[in-house]
Amino acid sequence: MKKVNRFYLGVISVILLSCSHQNKEGIRTTAQSVYEDVPYLQDFSVRYDLKDSIDLAKVYVDRNKVIQVLSSKGVLRTHDGEFLYPGVLMADKTYLPLTEKNVSGMTLFQDQFVYLEDKAVLSNAWAGNLYLKHDLPDANIITAGSHFDFMISDGETLQFLSKDKGPWEEPLGDDRVMDIRYSESKKIFWILGQHSISSFNTTNNSFKTTQIEQNPTSFALLGDQVIIGTGDGYLEIDPETGKTIGEVHNKLPVPAITCVEAIDGQLWFGSAQGAFKLREDGKFDYYYGKRWLPGNVVKHISKGQDGSVLILTDGGLGKIDFKKMTLFDKAQYYEQQVRDRHIRYGFNATLVDLDNGNVDSGRLSDSDNDGLWTSMYLAGEVFRYAVTKSDDALQNCRESMDAMEKLYTINGVPGFPSRSFDRSGYLDILHDPDRWHQSSDPEWDWKGTTSSDEAIGHIFAFGVMADLMDNDLKDRAIALIDTLMGHVVSNDLYMIDYDGKPTTWGKWNPEYVNARPKNVGDRKINSSNIIAMLQTAYHFTKKEKYKEKALDLMENYGYLENLMRPMKDIGVASDDADDWSKMLSESWNHSDDEMYFLGYWGLYNYALNDTLKTKFKAAIIDHWEAERPEKEGAWNIMTALTGTDEFDLDEAAWYLREHPMDLVTWDIKNSQRKDIEFIAPNFREQTIKEVLPPDERPVQRHNANMFRLDRVGNDGGEEYSAGDIWLFPYWMGRYLGIIGEPKS
Template sequence: MQKLMVILISFFTSPILFAGAKDRPFVQDYSIKYQVSPELAGARFSRLLIDRNGVVYVLSDFGVARTYGKTLVLDRSFRPLARKHTLNLGLFQGNLFYLFPERLLSNAEAGRYLFHLPNYRYNDFEINSKGEALLLGDEDFLLLQMNTGEKRSLPRPPGKQRSRPVAAAGAFYVAIDSTIYRIHGQKPLPFYPVRSHKITALAYAHPRLWVGTGEGYFALNAQTGEQVLSLQTRLPWRHITCFVPSKQGLWVGTTRGAFLKKTTGQTNYYASKRWLPDDFVIDMAPDANGNMFILTRTGLAKIAFREMTLAEKARHYQHILRSRHIRMGFCGETRLRIPGEVATGEIVDSDNDGLWSAMYMAAEAFRFAVTGNPEAQKNAWETFAALERLESITPIEGFPARSFERIGFKFADRDRWHPTADREWDWKGTTSSDEFVGHIFGYAVMYETVAKTPQERQRIVAVTERIMDHILRNHLYFIDIDGKPTLWGRWSPEYLNNIPFTVGDRRLNSVEIIGALQFAYAISGKQVYRKKAFELLNRHGYLRNIMNSMKNLRYTDHPLGDEWNHSDDELAFLAYWALYHYAFNDSLRQKFAETIDDHWQIEKIERNPLWNFIYASTGARDYDLEGALWTLREFPLDMVDWRVNNSYRKDLTLLPANFRNQESKELLPPDERRLMRWNGNPFTLDGGASGYSERTGETFLLPYWMGRYLKCIE
């Protein structure tokens, strides 16, 4: 019987056979943040430039600074200039120019560029490709021919607010209040009046002059003044501070982050401390490799780009997880004492150590099945041992703890813990269906992929039997140390069948227990599990519960019916693995495929790779492979849980309050929303933990390796 069951399992869980997607390189963006040296603490930054040698310069009211490694420090490279009061910086032919109160100079060309000026008369300048410099002051402008030294004073147009000057095709442009002036000849001439908005930024890229305002941006033909792009307002944020046209598209700095408007029409938004020191962008500058340096009020960051495959990305998360998140085999969260500083991290217990660790264990099991890597096999068994001990550490046979820790070091929910008899350990009770689903899913994947010997399989059989026997012995409840059912460990008919069909728990818990009974029967051959499953399916209506359409869920006057529970989506899809692959017969398997399809049709807008690949494992051909790959590629490399806000964005269509708590019509990419596991709502616009924790990365690893195992990704 046991041998027959193994053969059936192998058949039903073999990878899908239709073609997947090649793991082709894509462009991965990530942020490198520069430490600001203590000598610049409190400095006001105003300008950012990169010279032809790749040296990054920043102008501050403390002096000129530059980067050394990943630190921004005051620049003392040139002793005669180090302590001088620098009013502004500029570039000509890639060389740095300094504007001091009484002179404009450069170290380029053996220092031959040196022009004396009236003291403190001019405070800004720009140099065009012809070697003409336009200097701006509060009283007049000055046009300087750098080859001859000839100077010509130009009248300054009236007005208060002035933009930085822009050089373009032999002319200069500057905005004063709401008018753009063109300087080409004897005096500045009005070029374009902006009647309703004050101009905040200008930039030139042939043939367009980009114009930023407090309400968006537009573009003009730089020669004729014709408006060639209307005012763009559907933007992440409208108050523009600077532009950088590039081959990628138009980079736009704002008072709430920066964004790249790609030539394809897509928008990449960079805001929050995941990307920037703060969100008020002062200036931007590209380097020779296409990376973008962004200067904010409090510091400097580089948005870097590199080609990467999903396999390389998986290795990135694997390194983070293995080096910073393994606690006695658990895949554990790290608490950071200093926001964003992973060196200050300490691994702590969580409410769902069992679930998250089971998902990581499954990822390593799939990795072993795909690659044969012995380290993956070793890692999977290491985590299995932790899950196995969750059950053995409690004094209640078959009742798994949520977590355990050495006595005296429990972290979360301290009132839920109990000491072991030897007083060496604490274990956490109130175990929920989350842990149960994690155990069954993880054990099923382990049995299919990693357990190669009778002894290894028996370990999985034994712990599964103990958990299932506890549930059967206690009338389909998890019974805690107080002798009472836990709040969320309930699968009995008297509990579930008193929940309305319009509430998801009735369907979900039926899926969970039937899938688990099927799996327990398949690996043990014990008829008690099969008998109980059919009793629930037929006599108690669990098949009807399972087949209840997700479209029926709605607000219901019931303690569990006030909103859509996205955590339940995660539990359902994980439970579908055992429900479908271990179905007792083809008829049930077909029905289960239909109910999984019903659920996926609602969830497909989330482009969730885990949901998609579990759905694909049923043989479904309409799963959203492109959406799954998009989510994996857009997953942020930074696993620190930063606070992220998007509800203020002007490029989103906000929705009224609704049952699913979908806050916007548009689905933002993972690197623009708060970091979350698959139990989170991807349409939540605001949230995060202000940088005080680092997530583990199993959220990426499980769908990636499952996709590889199923040959969705090749």
């Protein structure tokens, strides 16, 4: 049985209020802005796939909310369909006599369907009384006017039909009719030809033709403006002279326009590579791929019901809905998304092997980063519990904590966290013996080679839990902090795997860390992370060995200097550096960004003294400054923990609002766009001047490059969990007090 996704989705609004931020002890720390969570407009798509290979021409919805599509095989209608559960287009047999007619054109009049067939213009509304005969048997273009007036054409001749007036006919000569529009205010039909724009005034039957120089593909009326779509952009023309008004607009996502439509004062465009809407700021909202549309070749766009927009493509119909919701509403939807299909033994997991995006067809997969993705989800649920005292959040914490604890007990290596685990027999561990191993319990296998990503994620989540929980989970978290850091300290700052050797990435020893050149990121990240981890361990266990080790590293091995090194100094290793350092510094490592910011929780909150805390704040803000172009919601929100007045709250809220509801890995392509400004290749792998909204780029986690433009090859094969991607930053923002409670 299908799952019904009900969510309340309202106008985009960021209201920044100056207020006092309080930490968990209730002590005034600084004045920070707060995002007021008022409703905004959230867009999402409901798709209706085309099962047969037929041509689609027009789509409309009537006053009864019935959607019909004109096709080469007659009139179709939508069947089923809701968010994430596509419906289909199928033959409409509602009016059986209509199926016997050769319907070649279709329009709306008074929000009722009107059809054009080879003998007449007709409708089933108004008791079927609309029936106007014509003598253009090949007519396929129809537009409604006022008072049951219609203009039709077969491409060569125009014919005006009316219930109250006599017919009128005019050949277009050497030109050919492409489309017809009607201006209600002027009582004029506008006719677009391949080389002309013509008008027919219904009050006096006057007809006028003006030659135009452009090669139009489509047109629309925006008030009294005539907007022409071409193969290289769009323009406004003066219908009296045929001359262009203003400039030609061709810096578009796709300049070759297939159709254009004015809906509620906004211009929508279709192309062979998706659809796009012109925004008030002159930029475009781009709808590409199956996240939004069943096909990318757009045939027709029309106004839907309840604020939706209907986009007809070669693969079917995409209905873009715009619903009012708050960030809290979005969080409620995502909470259910995670629990419904992304919990594997308590881990926050990815759904893989989807059949063309069907979220009921996938399987839960293990990951090298099960502990890391779960750490962020777990921390988010701890923040949620701290804010709401929700029993549901508390139970989610318990279940994920059970999984995290099992990572330590399943492998038999004291203090060593596994990457993941699964039931025996499910995986062929003989083909991956370096990572998968049999547990002493014959029912289970576990994955080794654990990395520093997992370690810092674990310590972050356990630290948050130890700080904010007031029950047995607090003690369990402190025990795991001590377990992991006890292992690391007793093994000379290495994580030691089952074979008695350090894992590839679990290395914080000065001999390894300081072997990297000063400008190589690993030297800075490993220093920052280990100090954060040791401080967290000391803060909660009060064991002096952790404090002593942290001070020793900072005072005698340069770790304070390492972690304070400005981000502008991080770059490519010199030619005389070792091969490992060269490999580590080929480009900016966005996974390092994730590790840094997760570590900042313990680096700043549990600093050993106020002098260090001041220094650490400066290091965090320096990193945030480098990250600002990415508009990464989680990192902007994490920076707020320092109490700084400036942390790009509006960009963090933008990230949360603009994130797509659909987290399926649909193919995404932006590199062909003409409306974005590309920049030269660089170390940070920033591809364009300004980052695209999350709902226009590939779905990805926080460790990915936010300037990535394309993703192809796994179209609809996986669904990511919102647990780490969205819920973690949202609930952290709620806990820090920079995202307010929802407002109606």
